[in-house]
Amino acid sequence: MTDLLQATPRAAKDGVEPRRRNRSLTGEALALLGRSPLVWVALVVLAILAAMAIAPGLFTNVDPQRCILLNSRKPPAYGSWFGFDIQGCDVFARTVYGARASLAVALLATLGSTLIGGALGLVAGFNGGIIDAVISRVTDVVLGLPTLLGAIVILATLGNTGGGVLRLALVLSLLGWATEARLMRASVLQIRNAEYVRAARVAGASSLWIALRHVLPNAVAPLLVLATLSLGSYVGTEATLSYLGLGLQPPTISWGTAISDAQPYLASAPHMLMFPSLVLTVTVLALVMLGEAVRRAFDPRSR
Amino acid sequence: MTGYILRRLLQFIPVFLGTTFIVFFLAWGMPGDPLAGKCGDRECPDAFVAAATEEFKLDRPLIVRYGYYLADLGRGYLGRSFTGRDVSEQLLAAFPATIRLALLAVLIEVLLGVTIGVFAALRPGRTFDTATTLIGLVIIAFPGFVVANLAQLVFGVRLGWFPVTVSDPTSLCELLLPAIVLALAHQVTLSRLTRSAVIESMQSDYVRTARTKGLSEARVVGVHALRNSLIPAVTYVGKDIGGLMAGAVVVEGVFNISGVGGLIVQSIRSHDGITIVGAVTVIVVAYLVINLLVDLSYALLDPRIHYD
Numbered sequence: 001m002t003d004l005l006q007a008t009p010r011a012a013k014d015g016v017e018p019r020r021r022n023r024s025l026t027g028e029a030l031a032l033l034g035r036s037p038l039v040w041v042a043l044v045v046l047a048i049l050a051a052m053a054i055a056p057g058l059f060t061n062v063d064p065q066r067c068i069l070l071n072s073r074k075p076p077a078y079g080s081w082f083g084f085d086i087q088g089c090d091v092f093a094r095t096v097y098g099a100r101a102s103l104a105v106a107l108l109a110t111l112g113s114t115l116i117g118g119a120l121g122l123v124a125g126f127n128g129g130i131i132d133a134v135i136s137r138v139t140d141v142v143l144g145l146p147t148l149l150g151a152i153v154i155l156a157t158l159g160n161t162g163g164g165v166l167r168l169a170l171v172l173s174l175l176g177w178a179t180e181a182r183l184m185r186a187s188v189l190q191i192r193n194a195e196y197v198r199a200a201r202v203a204g205a206s207s208l209w210i211a212l213r214h215v216l217p218n219a220v221a222p223l224l225v226l227a228t229l230s231l232g233s234y235v236g237t238e239a240t241l242s243y244l245g246l247g248l249q250p251p252t253i254s255w256g257t258a259i260s261d262a263q264p265y266l267a268s269a270p271h272m273l274m275f276p277s278l279v280l281t282v283t284v285l286a287l288v289m290l291g292e293a294v295r296r297a298f299d300p301r302s303r
Numbered sequence: 304m305t306g307y308i309l310r311r312l313l314q315f316i317p318v319f320l321g322t323t324f325i326v327f328f329l330a331w332g333m334p335g336d337p338l339a340g341k342c343g344d345r346e347c348p349d350a351f352v353a354a355a356t357e358e359f360k361l362d363r364p365l366i367v368r369y370g371y372y373l374a375d376l377g378r379g380y381l382g383r384s385f386t387g388r389d390v391s392e393q394l395l396a397a398f399p400a401t402i403r404l405a406l407l408a409v410l411i412e413v414l415l416g417v418t419i420g421v422f423a424a425l426r427p428g429r430t431f432d433t434a435t436t437l438i439g440l441v442i443i444a445f446p447g448f449v450v451a452n453l454a455q456l457v458f459g460v461r462l463g464w465f466p467v468t469v470s471d472p473t474s475l476c477e478l479l480l481p482a483i484v485l486a487l488a489h490q491v492t493l494s495r496l497t498r499s500a501v502i503e504s505m506q507s508d509y510v511r512t513a514r515t516k517g518l519s520e521a522r523v524v525g526v527h528a529l530r531n532s533l534i535p536a537v538t539y540v541g542k543d544i545g546g547l548m549a550g551a552v553v554v555e556g557v558f559n560i561s562g563v564g565g566l567i568v569q570s571i572r573s574h575d576g577i578t579i580v581g582a583v584t585v586i587v588v589a590y591l592v593i594n595l596l597v598d599l600s601y602a603l604l605d606p607r608i609h610y611d
Contacts, residue, residue, distance in 0.1 A: 141321030144591055148549035149583050153329045156571055156579045236446040240553060243448050244571055263452060263557070267460050277449040285444035292440065 026221060029297035039293045045286040052099040062093035064253055075271055082275040086261060094253050095276050101254040102280070104165050105172070105247075106234035106287075112173025114227045117180025118220070124181070125188025125219075126211045135181065142178040148237060150175040155246040164252050168241065172234060183226055187219040194218075221298055228294045232287030239280055255280040308599060315595055320373075322587055327372050330580040331365070358383075376588075381581030384570075390581035393566060397582075400469075400478075401562030404551060407475060407482035408489075409540060412547075416490040417536065420497025421529060427502055439491035447550045451484045451557040468559040481558045485550050489543055496539050500532035507531075541597030545590045 033039050052059055067089035076083040082091035124135035154171050191197065192215065200210050241247030242256025243263075250257060255276045262272035347355075355361065360368050375381065381390040423432040458480055459467035465480040504510060505528050513527040548564070555564030563582050570578040 137317060138321070140318055141325060144318055144322040144545075144594075145325055145587060146545035146549045146590070148552070149545070149586060150325070150329060152552070152567065152571070153326055153580055153583050156574070156576050157330050232444070239446050240448055244553070244556070244568065246571060259449065259452070266452060266456050270456055273452055273456070277453070281445050281449060284446065285441060288440055288444050 026298075029221075029294075032297040033293055036293055038289055042286040042290040042293070045282060046290070049099055049103060049283055049286075052096050053103045054100075056097045056100065059096045060090075060093045062090045064089060064093040064097040065251070075269070083269070083271040085258070085272050086265060086269075091258070091272060091275050094258055095255065095279050097253045098255045098258060098276065099279075099283075101165055101248055101252050102235055102238055102256070102283070105169050105238040106231050108165070108169035109172035109176065109234045109238075110227050110231050112169060113176040113230065114180055114223060116173060117177035117182075118184050118223050120177065121181040121184025121186075121223075122188055122211060122216060122219070125185040126192060126207075126215060128192075132185070136185070139178045139181045139185075142175065143182070145175065147172065147175045148240060151237070151241055152244070152246060155241065164248055168238060168247050172237060176230070176234075179230075180223060180226060183222050184219065187222050188215055191215050191219050225291070225295045225298050229288070229291035232284045232291060235280070235284050235287065311595060311598055315591065319588070319591055322591060323373065323376065323584060324369055326580065326584050326587060327369050328365070330576065331359070331368065376584065381584065382577045384575045384578045388578075390578050393578065394563060394582060394585055397561060397563045397566045399562075400560050401548075401551060401555070401564060403475060404478050404482055404485065404555070404560060404562060405544070405547060407478055408485040408547060408551075409544075411482055411486035412490045412493060413536075413540065415486065416493030417497050417529075417533075418494075419490070420494040420536075421501055421524065423494065424498045424501035424505065425524065427498070432498070435494065439495065442487055442491050445488070447484070447488060448553045448557060450487060451481070451554050454480055454484050455557060478560070481554045481560060485547065485554045488550070489547060492543070493536060493539055496535045497532060500535050501528055504528045504531045537597060537600060541594050544593045545587075548586045548590060 067085075067087040069088045071084040071088035074084040074088075082095060085091050085094065120135050120139070124132040124139075151171050154175075155168075158167070197210060197214050200214050205213075238247055238254070239256035239259065242254050243260040245260065247256055248254045258276040259273060259280070262269070262276070265272055360371055363371075379391055381394065383389055384393075419435050423435050426432060455467060458464045466477050469477045469481065501524075505524075507528075509531070510523060510528050513523045518527075551562065552564035552567050554560070555562045556568035559565065563586060567579055567582050570576075570582070
């Protein structure tokens with residue numbers, strides 16, 4: 001994080017050719033990111049969405065739970081930009097309030113799968129041998145099960161037992177860590193025999209210390225890139241599961257449930273579908289753009 | 304070659320056992336009463352509990368039940384749903400539509416993806432390349448069910464070019480719009496992969512040799528560069544079948560196609576867990592087998608690969 005704060009203004013001051021010396025790969029990548037206008041657009045969009053998730057009251061005065069059946073399916077008009085849904089709730093207010101659940105699931109699921117996958121990948125890559133073999137086979141198996149299908153089975157079995165955001169994030173983390181683990185393992189394998197690791201070993205450092213202090217910080221960059229990319233896909237997965245009736249359930253307000261509710265009235269009230277879909281897509285687009293930019297910045301070959 | 308196939312088949316066994324065990328565990332091994340909520344708001348009557356315990360062998364340890372499940376799977380029996388219908392029969396009836404949809408989608412995906420990828424690779428960084436990259440990002444950002452709903456609204460309801468829903472049994476013509484929707488997102492990654500693979504092979508020695516032999520540019524690109532670039536593409540298409548099938552659940556639900564995905568959506572709505580588990584099991588097994596075939600097909604594409 002301190003790298004981000006230092007690297008960006010320095011790159012701006014130095015202009016096109018930043019000082020190369022004393023700059024780590026991470027610092028250089030972040031400087032590269034700071035120069036891309038698309039990244040700033042994505043960050044601004046995400047900042048607005050984060051504000052929506054934290055304080056939805058700033059964006060609308062309308063209570064999303066106050067629904068007047070008389071307004072059912074009314075199209076957009078002055079004062080209600082996005083129109084009303086089938087229950088007569090304000091679609092704009094529900095879209096604003098839906099940001100919290102959608103983003104929370106994506107954030108927690110990314111955090112969970114990165115932690116599980118990162119830890120298992122580190123253990124497998126660092127130790128090798130039988131531990132590596134076992135973890136790698138389990139990873140293969142979990143990779144063989146598409147996340148969405150696995151989530152359908154778990155959530156359908158658990159039924160509507162509540163738990164909402166946390167439960168959904170947990171299910172997605174448990175099914176989604178395999179790619180992270182494989183990536184982390186590969187990146188640890190590259191570093192395990194580096195000279196500074198051997199030097200630390202000779203100096204008598206314990207395995208745990210070496211793994212956490214020397215290997216982890218140097219192996220974590222690809223994992224963070226993947227995490228940025230998976231944020232976007234988890235937003236989509238949450239919406240898809242809620243849309244199928246398995247993810248978040250009413251009264252939790254989310255974009256997926258809104259779109260699911262709107263589907264039967266596609267022909268007569270398309271605004272119910274359009275606006276939540278639009279916001280959902282813009283969110284995923286911002287996250288994908290950011291993830292793609294981060295991936296490029298950290299990939300030395302694309303320089 | 305035989306050795307490789309044998310080795311690959313042997314590796315397939317633990318992955319198959321592991322994956323089916325996960326599906327089985329997710330369905331039956333999770334904490335909580337598996338019969339909870341099966342009788343509506345009431346407690347289940349004792350007779351029902353006894354019958355269900357007998358049928359699903361709930362009094363046995365999990366691993367024994369997994370054995371029974373595998374044996375049932377081996378003889379093609381996927382259980383009976385709580386409404387009393389044979390899951391295998393339902394799946395057999397549903398499969399043709401899904402296979403048609405998936406094949407059509409893969410065909411569209413490959414045609415679009417490889418064509419776009421090759422043309423983008425011929426002039427990297429130019430207008431076509433940049434435009435397809437940006438459009439690709441936008442397409443990826445659209446969740447599948449949003450695209451499906453929008454396509455249904457615009458091309459089905461408003462313009463009337465395609466039927467809004469699909470009849471049963473389906474024709475290929477009716478499946479065209481759902482297949483395009485399904486292929487659209489998957490096509491993006493494929494075209495990116497093809498693009499970078501073609502760019503790489505355009506700089507290789509064998510392409511330079513082909514050029515110096517005086518071959519036409521079309522033959523250089525189409526035969527020498529493309530064929531060697533197809534391996535990442537084939538790998539991706541194979542690995543991606545799983546994602547495609549997951550997408551099919553949504554697309555079949557939206558377009559009311561009575562395939563495996565449509566069956567899953569219906570079963571979710573009617574809380575029919577056994578049918579869901581059966582359908583997912585079959586999809587996962589199909590996916591594993593397809594991946595095995597993909598691995599074996601490498602030799603046909605790249606003569607440099609030897610298996611021993």
